[in-house]
Amino acid sequence: xxxxxxENKTIQAQSSETISGGETGVAPDIDYVRPAELADQDLYxxxxxxxxxxxxxxxxxxxxxYFLLATFTGIIGxxxxxxxxxxxxxxxxxxxxxxxxxxxxxxxxxxxxxVYFLTALFLGGFGNYLIPLMTGARDxxxxxxxxxxxxxxxxAVGVLLASFFVxxxxxxxxxxxxxxxxxxxxxxxxxxxIILMCVSLILxxxxxxxxxxxxxxxxxxxxxxxxxLMRMPLTVWGIFTATVLAMLAFPALLVSALMMTLDKVLAxxxxxxxxxxxxxxxxxxxxxPILFQHLFWFFGHPEVYIVALxxxxxxxxxxxxxxxxxxxxYRMMVWAIVVIGALSFFVWAHHMYVSGMHPWxxxxxxxxxxxxxxxxxxxxYNWILTLWRGNIRLNTVxxxxxxxxxxxxxxxITGIFLGNVTVDVPLxxxxxxxxxxxxxxxxxxxxxxxxxxxxxxxxxxxxxxxxKLGKWHFWIxxxxxxxxxxxMHYLGFIGVPRRYFEMYDxxxxxSAVGMNQFISTSAFIVGAAQFILIYNIVVSLKIGKPAGKNxxxxxxxxxxxxxxxxxxxxxxxxxxxxxxxPYDFSVPGAKEDFIPQTTPPSEVVETEVEKx
Amino acid sequence: xxxxxxxxxxxHKIGIYLWIWGxxxxxxxxxxxxxxxxxxxxxxxxxxxxxxFLKAGLIMAFFMHLFWERYALVNVLLWPMTAIACxxxxxxxxxxxxxxxxxFYFFVEGGQ
Amino acid sequence: xxxxxxIEGYKFKPGYSGMAADTASDQTMFxxxxxxxxxxxxFLLSDTFIFSCFLISYMKGRGSTPExxxxxxxxxxxxxxxxxxPLLLIAIMTFVLITSSGTMALAVKYxxxxxxxxxxxxxLATALGGxxxxxxxxxxxSKLIHEGVRPWENPFGAAQFGSFFFMITGxxxxxxxxxxxxxxxxxxxxxxxxxxxxxxxWFTTMKGDYVExxxxxxxxxxxxxxxxxxFAFFYLW
Numbered sequence: 001x002x003x004x005x006x007e008n009k010t011i012q013a014q015s016s017e018t019i020s021g022g023e024t025g026v027a028p029d030i031d032y033v034r035p036a037e038l039a040d041q042d043l044y045x046x047x048x049x050x051x052x053x054x055x056x057x058x059x060x061x062x063x064x065x066y067f068l069l070a071t072f073t074g075i076i077g078x079x080x081x082x083x084x085x086x087x088x089x090x091x092x093x094x095x096x097x098x099x100x101x102x103x104x105x106x107x108x109x110x111x112x113x114x115v116y117f118l119t120a121l122f123l124g125g126f127g128n129y130l131i132p133l134m135t136g137a138r139d140x141x142x143x144x145x146x147x148x149x150x151x152x153x154x155x156a157v158g159v160l161l162a163s164f165f166v167x168x169x170x171x172x173x174x175x176x177x178x179x180x181x182x183x184x185x186x187x188x189x190x191x192x193x194i195i196l197m198c199v200s201l202i203l204x205x206x207x208x209x210x211x212x213x214x215x216x217x218x219x220x221x222x223x224x225x226x227x228x229l230m231r232m233p234l235t236v237w238g239i240f241t242a243t244v245l246a247m248l249a250f251p252a253l254l255v256s257a258l259m260m261t262l263d264k265v266l267a268x269x270x271x272x273x274x275x276x277x278x279x280x281x282x283x284x285x286x287x288x289p290i291l292f293q294h295l296f297w298f299f300g301h302p303e304v305y306i307v308a309l310x311x312x313x314x315x316x317x318x319x320x321x322x323x324x325x326x327x328x329x330y331r332m333m334v335w336a337i338v339v340i341g342a343l344s345f346f347v348w349a350h351h352m353y354v355s356g357m358h359p360w361x362x363x364x365x366x367x368x369x370x371x372x373x374x375x376x377x378x379x380x381y382n383w384i385l386t387l388w389r390g391n392i393r394l395n396t397v398x399x400x401x402x403x404x405x406x407x408x409x410x411x412x413i414t415g416i417f418l419g420n421v422t423v424d425v426p427l428x429x430x431x432x433x434x435x436x437x438x439x440x441x442x443x444x445x446x447x448x449x450x451x452x453x454x455x456x457x458x459x460x461x462x463x464x465x466x467x468k469l470g471k472w473h474f475w476i477x478x479x480x481x482x483x484x485x486x487x488m489h490y491l492g493f494i495g496v497p498r499r500y501f502e503m504y505d506x507x508x509x510x511s512a513v514g515m516n517q518f519i520s521t522s523a524f525i526v527g528a529a530q531f532i533l534i535y536n537i538v539v540s541l542k543i544g545k546p547a548g549k550n551x552x553x554x555x556x557x558x559x560x561x562x563x564x565x566x567x568x569x570x571x572x573x574x575x576x577x578x579x580x581x582p583y584d585f586s587v588p589g590a591k592e593d594f595i596p597q598t599t600p601p602s603e604v605v606e607t608e609v610e611k612x
Numbered sequence: 613x614x615x616x617x618x619x620x621x622x623x624h625k626i627g628i629y630l631w632i633w634g635x636x637x638x639x640x641x642x643x644x645x646x647x648x649x650x651x652x653x654x655x656x657x658x659x660x661x662x663x664x665f666l667k668a669g670l671i672m673a674f675f676m677h678l679f680w681e682r683y684a685l686v687n688v689l690l691w692p693m694t695a696i697a698c699x700x701x702x703x704x705x706x707x708x709x710x711x712x713x714x715x716f717y718f719f720v721e722g723g724q
Numbered sequence: 725x726x727x728x729x730x731i732e733g734y735k736f737k738p739g740y741s742g743m744a745a746d747t748a749s750d751q752t753m754f755x756x757x758x759x760x761x762x763x764x765x766x767f768l769l770s771d772t773f774i775f776s777c778f779l780i781s782y783m784k785g786r787g788s789t790p791e792x793x794x795x796x797x798x799x800x801x802x803x804x805x806x807x808x809x810p811l812l813l814i815a816i817m818t819f820v821l822i823t824s825s826g827t828m829a830l831a832v833k834y835x836x837x838x839x840x841x842x843x844x845x846x847x848l849a850t851a852l853g854g855x856x857x858x859x860x861x862x863x864x865x866s867k868l869i870h871e872g873v874r875p876w877e878n879p880f881g882a883a884q885f886g887s888f889f890f891m892i893t894g895x896x897x898x899x900x901x902x903x904x905x906x907x908x909x910x911x912x913x914x915x916x917x918x919x920x921x922x923x924x925x926w927f928t929t930m931k932g933d934y935v936e937x938x939x940x941x942x943x944x945x946x947x948x949x950x951x952x953x954x955f956a957f958f959y960l961w
Contacts, residue, residue, distance in 0.1 A: 034733040034734060034749075034750065034751075035732050035733055036751070037731050037732075037734070037752055038751070038752070042930065042931065044929045141759045141763070142760075142763065142928070144928040144929070144930075209767070209770060212770075213763045213766055216766055217759050217762050217763050217766070220752065220753045220754065221751075221752045221753065221754060221757070221759055221762055222751075222752075222759070223750060223751050224751070225750060225751060226750050227750050227751070228748060228750045229748070230748065231750075247766065247769070247770045247773075248692055248695065248770065248773050249773075251771075251773035251777055252773070252777050254774060255777035255778055255781065256777075258891070259781065259891070262875065262887070262891060266875045266876060267875075267876045268875045268876050268883075268886075268887035268891075269876070269883055269884060270781065270884070270887055270888075283876070285883065286789045286790075286791055286882055286883055286884055287785065287884065288707075288784060288788050290706065291703075291706075291781055291784045294699075294702075294703065294706065294784075295777060295781065298699060298777075345695035346695070346698055349702075356713075357706060357709070358702075358705050358706050358709040359709075360705070361702065361705075361706075578750070623833045624833065626830070626833065629826065629829045629830055629833065630826075632826075633822070633826040633829075636822045636825075636826075637819065637822060640815075640818050643955070643956065644811065644815045644818075646960060647797050647810055647811055647959075647960055648810065650797070656960075660956050660960045660961070661956070663956070664952055664953060664955075664956035667952045668952050671825065671945050671948060671949050671952070672945075672949065674829075675825055675826075675828075675829045675945045675948075676941075676942055676946075676949075681757075682736075682742060682743065682746060682755060683739060683740055683742060683743035683746075684743045684746040684747055684753055684754055684755070685757060685762075687743060688754075689765060689769055692769060693772075696772075696773065696776045696780075699776070699780055700776075700780055703784045703787075704783065704784075704787065706784060706788075707783060707785075707786075707787025707788040710784075710787075710788035711787060711788045711789075711790060714788070714790050719790070
């Protein structure tokens with residue numbers, strides 16, 4: 001036993017030496033951490049209501065602002081999905097619903113959920129709140145730019161929602177906005193609707209770039225002493241890689257939105273081929289619609305991972321904390337995130353197998369797509385191996401994590417179907433695709449968001465959410481989501497096409513009628529169940545159990561602030577010093593089952609901590 | 613804001629800037645000459661690209677100080693260009709294919 | 725690596741082992757790089773993707789149109805002393821932009837040497853160069869518009885020629901114009917001594933430093949860099 005202890009000491013000494021850059025002449029003090037490179041951050045403290053809560057430069061307030069606004073748009077997206085399901089399950093039940101309305105709702109639901117809800121929520125909401133806290137920074141590095149970022153997002157949402165009230169209504173061209181139909185008469189909202197959509201996207205990209213620069217530079221250049229990249233919680237890694245993807249992928253969206261606007265406003269023909277309409281040649285001619293698809297999906301596929309990677313990261317942390325075990329294969333998890341992120345730029349045209357692109361591309365993109373399954377599968381194995389023989393706390397947070405793993409595996413496997421050209425061609429544009437992407441990038445990340453809300457609410461508000469309501473919320477959502485999307489795979493197999501307003505009397509889908517009614521009913525229930533969470537939050541803010549410090553016995557820095565909830569500047573007078581990774585749970589020999597990141601090695605000499 | 617604890621940043625001799633400046637003028641002049649003499653085909657393309665990359669490289673390396681930056685920054689900036697390279701390559705193929713299918717279906721078949 | 729800063733307790737290694745050590749260390753990954761400078765680099769990377777998408781679209785659009793693409797060397801020719809000289813204006817614009825890039829590089833150097841006057845004059849020279857460039861671009865645009873080139877059509881051939889020309893040069897010109905505005909602001913701030921005193925910014929409330937000149941310089945060189953690519957692909961192809 002004593003030999004082990006000595007070995008540990010030397011290991012610790014070595015590790016602190018590598019961190020210090022291997023300088024000479026310093027005694028091997030095992031608690032040594034290199035001094036700070038930078039002077040303490042100079043912060044602007046607001047004094048008035050406006051500077052403290054509205055045009056606020058505190059990343060935590062900005063995070064909450066992002067969270068609330070994204071949730072608001074998300075609820076609009078949810079209501080749109082209800083209206084769509086009402087039409088699909090019970091055609092004609094909503095009297096005002098025309099085919100035009102249906103297409104507009106499909107489009108706005110898709111765009112809102114992917115860009116204005118999930119992206120804004122994960123990166124803007126969780127990113128802003130958690131990055132400075134988890135890396136031990138006082139705030140984002142450019143608080144002013146960060147504030148402008150949120151207000152750009154606010155304007156973008158305003159422009160987007162304004163399109164509901166312009167003549168012709170919002171665009172109804174599907175969330176992919178494919179030209180030529182997006183800007184031609186006959187598509188709903190082909191006038192002001194599509195212009196406002198493009199303008200809103202351009203504003204969103206501009207605003208997001210400001211935020212994204214903040215997240216990246218904060219993670220790369222403003223970590224606290226001792227916080228190496230390989231000691232960051234996986235949440236930060238996920239958000240970091242997703243932000244890199246966003247910075248490199250959003251340009252393609254910006255360019256395609258700009259060119260589409262010009263096609264509409266100035267009648268250029270970037271994307272518009274020669275078109276014959278009712279025997280007349282339109283003013284357009286010579287453009288290439290497929291270019292838009294390439295640009296859009298050069299953005300669109302990384303976008304999938306912009307939503308998925310933060311979810312991967314967050315769920316890793318939640319699973320680790322709530323099963324009281326270190327994350328299995330931390331470095332593998334990090335590299336998997338990075339590799340998935342890098343590969344996501346080389347797979348975009350698997351969304352375009354039926355588009356009429358160059359026939360040789362199918363092989364290339366099917367190959368790269370299937371390669372992505374490798375790091376993704378590694379992550380799933382690692383989550384399961386983290387749970388294996390863990391001291392699992394089966395609370396609401398853990399339930400959401402388990403729900404995530406199941407739905408993600410489910411959606412991932414159908415992704416392998418769709419990644420193969422020959423399988424994709426018959427399944428393309430059916431409900432199988434709808435089921436696939438809702439499972440993998442709708443429900444799965446949403447489960448993580450829910451888990452994260454239950455996990456971090458005590459930090460933000462200082463009070464716990466109700467477990468009882470949480471379990472109701474989880475079970476209705478989980479079972480309901482499966483009742484919605486599982487039958488959709490079957491609908492896809494029998495060939496029900498997506499984006500159809502009504503199937504009328506198509507004989508081959510009579511078996512789908514009952515199923516559609518079932519799906520719609522489930523959708524109403526699941527949607528309504530989300531209001532349990534809102535009720536839970538509102539009530540718990542007032543009467544929730546006081547959380548105290550570190551209610552989950554977690555290790556990462558956000559729980560170790562001097563005050564809960566943390567104040568502006570996060571750390572009081574002294575910045576924390578980090579000595580280890582955030583996953584030292586159930587370490588043999590330790591007094592408690594967790595060792596916070598700030599615990600120096602000298603206090604845990606007699607334990608078998610990981611060398612990080 | 614972010615006062616790095618170090619002495620005043622070392623600057624480079626003025627000569628290096630003047631040299632690069634001169635080189636950029638010469639290279640721009642050369643690439644203009646490509647058009648002046650109306651070189652065509654492969655020669656034109658290779659000359660255009662060589663002068664372009666030389667100019668871009670000089671600006672980035674010396675005017676933007678990338679030559680003196682540490683590899684951590686340089687690599688972070690240059691690796692993402694592989695995604696662009698892939699995009700360029702595929703779009704060249706795609707452009708040719710679109711042209712081919714247009715000529716084939718609208719001019720060859722349509723003419724019959 | 726001549727410009728490695730000194731950081732207490734950290735030993736710099738050269739090359740790729742240095743990259744590994746920098747990446748694996750705590751606090752910062754880009755050792756000694758100012759936050760604003762790192763931000764500008766990452767922003768420029770993102771902006772590179774924007775311009776790349778523009779140029780890729782242009783290549784794809786030009787490559788797949790069956791119509792004749794106008795010959796830029798004739799379209800952009802300018803009559804000098806009664807003789808049409810191909811790309812004359814474009815060549816002058818290129819030289820102007822490179823000149824302004826050179827003055828900017830020197831401004832950064834003198835800024836770090838705390839030579840306030842020299843730095844200010846060089847920034848002002850850069851701003852004037854940029855202004856000249858924008859002015860010549862306005863001349864070029866109005867000449868083409870006068871000849872009947874529009875974003876949606878032109879008398880020389882494929883309609884996409886005008887579309888891509890106005891969009892890409894317009895986007896680049898917007899970058900130049902924004903740069904010129906900032907150059908004038910920074911010239912004022914330099915002459916007023918804001919970087920010597922560390923006076924706080926008007927909006928950001930952060931202390932001024934000569935590193936801001938370098939950050940603006942990065943942006944300006946980038947604008948020049950983009951022009952190199954536009955010159956090659958749009959005017960010489």
